[in-house]
Structures are given as C-alpha cells and as structure tokens.
Amino acid sequence: MTSDVAALVDAVAELVRIPSVNPLHSGPRAERHGPIGEGALAHRLAERFTDCGAADVVLDEVAPGRPNVYGRFRGRTERLVVVDVHTDTVTVEHMTDPPFDGRVEDGHLYGRGALDSKATLGVLLHLLAAWSRAGLRPEPDLLLVGSVAEEAGGLLGATRFRPWVEQQGLRIDHLVVAEPTEFRPVHGLKGLVLAEVTAHGTAAHSARPDLGVNAIEAIAPVVAAFTAEHRRLQSLPPATELGTGTVSVTQISGGTGGNVIPDRCTMAVGRRIVPGEDPADVLDQLAAIARAACPVPCEITSLIPPAPDGKPGSPAFYQRSDAGLVQFLARTAGTTPTVAPFGANALRYSGLARETVIFGPGSITQAHQATERVAVADLARLADILGAWLAPA
Ligand SMILES: [Zn+2]
Incomplete structure (x- = not known):
C-alpha cells in the first residue's frame, strides 16, 4: 500500500x-x-x-x-x-x-x-x-x-x-x-406503502360455527384480491425503468385456539409504488380492494409513520x-x-x-x-x- x-x-x-x-x-x-x-x-x-x-x-x-x-x-x-x-x-x-x-x-x-x-x-x-x-x-x-x-x-x-x-x-x-x-x-x-388490514368477526365455539363469524375465512378473499391486483399491475406498461408497482401480502395472524371461531384476523400488505403514484391514493386503493373483497367489516391502517408531508408512506x-x-x-x-x-x-x-x-x-x-x-x-x-x-x- x-x-x-x-x-x-x-x-x-x-x-x-x-x-x-x-x-x-x-x-x-x-x-x-x-x-x-x-x-x-x-x-x-x-x-x-x-x-x-x-x-x-x-x-x-x-x-x-x-x-x-x-x-x-x-x-x-x-x-x-x-x-x-x-x-x-x-x-x-x-x-x-x-x-x-x-x-x-x-x-x-x-x-x-x-x-x-x-x-x-x-x-x-x-x-x-x-x-x-x-x-x-x-x-x-x-x-x-x-x-x-x-x-x-x-x-x-x-x-x-x-x-x-x-x-x-x-x-x-x-x-x-x-x-x-x-x-x-x-x-x-420504488416507494412503499405498508398497511395492516383487520377483519372483524364474531367468536363462537368451533362446534357451532353457525353462531360465529370467522374472521380468518373472511380475510381469505382479501388475500386473493391483492394477488389479483398484483397481476393487474404487472400487465400495465411501465412508465420508467423502475417497472410497475407490486402488491405482496407479507404477514397474517389470527385465531385464539383450536376450538374457537376467530373473531379477528390481521394481515400486512406491502405495495411498492412507482413514479407518479401518491402514497395516500395507493392506500385508499388498497382499502377499497379490501372492503370490496371482505364479507365482514374490515379496516386498513398504514404501518409506516406518516412522512413530514403527512403521507402514509414514501413516494x-x-x-x-x-x-x-x-x-x-x-x-x-x-x-x-x-x-x-x-x-x-x-x-x-x-x-x-x-x-x-x-x-x-x-x-x-x-x-x-x-x-x-x-x-x-x-x-x-x-x-x-x-x-x-x-x-x-
Ligand atoms: Zn446503507
């Protein structure tokens, strides 16, 4: 040297x-x-x-x-x-x-x-x-x-x-x-929006599922809807070298016991965003997809602390x-x-x-x-x- x-x-x-x-x-x-x-x-x-x-x-x-x-x-x-x-x-x-x-x-x-x-x-x-x-x-x-x-x-x-x-x-x-x-x-x-979707059901003995509302079963079509959204995004022509946006379901949790109909199920969903997409609009889109697919009440919240401009994620x-x-x-x-x-x-x-x-x-x-x-x-x-x-x- x-x-x-x-x-x-x-x-x-x-x-x-x-x-x-x-x-x-x-x-x-x-x-x-x-x-x-x-x-x-x-x-x-x-x-x-x-x-x-x-x-x-x-x-x-x-x-x-x-x-x-x-x-x-x-x-x-x-x-x-x-x-x-x-x-x-x-x-x-x-x-x-x-x-x-x-x-x-x-x-x-x-x-x-x-x-x-x-x-x-x-x-x-x-x-x-x-x-x-x-x-x-x-x-x-x-x-x-x-x-x-x-x-x-x-x-x-x-x-x-x-x-x-x-x-x-x-x-x-x-x-x-x-x-x-x-x-x-x-x-x-790419930018990122990371959100948690929570589906709310009603607990019951699993021997009498008719008395409850199963939150895990309710969130299953939301997973499928996000997969479909991912496929839709892949079919769009990319506007820049960054390609298209993506959607990934990355975590899921719910249930309290083997013999209890789960009253709550949460999932994390990540959306990578491309130039021109606004994090607030993207979060709204994810919420609309979740609500349309989920047969029970569900809510969606950002998992990322708001950016200084108040946006729920990074452009x-x-x-x-x-x-x-x-x-x-x-x-x-x-x-x-x-x-x-x-x-x-x-x-x-x-x-x-x-x-x-x-x-x-x-x-x-x-x-x-x-x-x-x-x-x-x-x-x-x-x-x-x-x-x-x-x-x-
Ligand atoms: Zn570094």
Whole structure:
C-alpha cells in the first residue's frame, strides 16, 4: 500500500471502529461495545469536519443522543453540492467477525458499516484533510451530511435534514446519497406503502360455527384480491425503468385456539409504488380492494409513520438518467446508470436538489451480512471519482 492509500484506509477504519448500531438493531453484542446509536460517531465527525477546515459544523439533534451532523466546506464557486451518508449501521448480533475491528486483510477493510456506508464518509474526510493541508478548495461548496436512522426507524435523519435545508434557504445543485451501488449511479427507487388490514368477526365455539363469524375465512378473499391486483399491475406498461408497482401480502395472524371461531384476523400488505403514484391514493386503493373483497367489516391502517408531508408512506424517487450528475458519475466510474430495489434516504429528498443520485462502492448484496467488508481498491477508486467531481484547485 502506498502511504496515501494507507491513510485513506485509516480514515475509513477509524469510523468503523466507532460503533453506531441503529437502536432498533441493538442487542447484547453491540451493547458490550458502548452506547448504542449514532451519537459517538456524530460527535467524532463534528471534530473531524473542523480539523478538515469546515466553515460551519452543526450537530442537529434528531432524537435524544442521536444528532445529524452537517459540515460545510467552502468551495471556489457559489454552487452547492451535498453528500448524505447515513451514520447508523444494521445489527452486529449475527456477525461471525469482530464487528468493529476495522482490520485490513486480503485487500479488504472489515467491520460493520465499512461498506454500508462509512466508506464514503472516510474517503471524503481523507480528501478534505489532504486538500486543506495543501491549501486547495473544491470547486463547489460541499455540505457533508451524516444522517441518523436510515437502516431502521423511518429515515428520521433524512426527514429532519430536509426542513433544515429549507430553513437555511439552501439551493442544492447536486445531491449524492451514499449507499453501496457498485459505482453505478442509481437514479430510481420504488416507494412503499405498508398497511395492516383487520377483519372483524364474531367468536363462537368451533362446534357451532353457525353462531360465529370467522374472521380468518373472511380475510381469505382479501388475500386473493391483492394477488389479483398484483397481476393487474404487472400487465400495465411501465412508465420508467423502475417497472410497475407490486402488491405482496407479507404477514397474517389470527385465531385464539383450536376450538374457537376467530373473531379477528390481521394481515400486512406491502405495495411498492412507482413514479407518479401518491402514497395516500395507493392506500385508499388498497382499502377499497379490501372492503370490496371482505364479507365482514374490515379496516386498513398504514404501518409506516406518516412522512413530514403527512403521507402514509414514501413516494418513489426518480431522477432522469440523462441528468448531468448521473451521466458524470457513470462516465467517470466507467459504469452504467441503474435503478434499485432497496430503500434509501433519497426517498425523502424528492425535489430537494436540482439533481439527486445514489452512489457508492461495493454491492448491496454484501451489506447486512455476517461479515462486512469493502475493497481497498474501491476506496482508492472512490477517492478518484469524488476528486474528479469536486475538482479541488
Ligand atoms: Zn446503507
């Protein structure tokens, strides 16, 4: 390793060694390593931002002990670009590796968060420190965001960052959301509505079903109706690369005993939504389908906390693939633009910037695993790409 690459690896490893497990992913193994949550990492990032010459550093408390952190680095022009990296990681309870050791082996840096998504933070800190020492500044103003609660809890950090931008009156030109995308600019994500349907029957002895109303039997045609709706959606021509919406029944529960006619049955139904669909309208459609199919009274409620705009779910994220940022990243990385099936903070950033893209090293299929690692070569490649984008001089 050259000294420059070693310093780059160290910058990422330092962040991996600061546990930042999402509180909803807590467990005994994570707890042995110190406080759960993003707080320690956010405070360390604030220090590092200052060391690297940030003009402004803000800790923005999203939940107790869980601040977003914002660092603004002055560029040579008025243009403003943002890189958003979530600071939380998924659970470490199933890991077969020491979760936070940040060791380098076989050309890879290991540890929870190395890939998803501390690599981008570490690489940027390395670049900003080097530029600061050399008296260089990026071409645009750079706002570097460490956001909490991406992996679980409803994208709270991104939800908080958005009104902060609006309060500051910032106009963002390019917004890059860091996630493992194998260096392919991801320009579309489906949105999600997740709902619970409850059918209400009447309990009775199962020897006298005629005296009750069976809620499980009542919900069966609702399952069939959602399957039919899924098939209908598949038959529609897709409007974008994201394809069509989908419907999946994912959970069902009901019944209190083998000899009791169940008076209640609930099911979870997920609807992936595409650009142009509104979560509130989609929830209404699901409710209408459930009520039409269910022979007993039923109700439907969203399982997702309302978005800041009050919507019961996330609309899709979609950026046209011919946008300058998408094309620049694809050209510089030698990859092609794509769309992705996973969720990300970009679902909260619709319209926040002139152009938005999700981008980073490594594959999402390698994230959240029993081991987690990022290739050292990918860190160097990311440094080259971000350097080309930010054009220090
Ligand atoms: Zn991630």
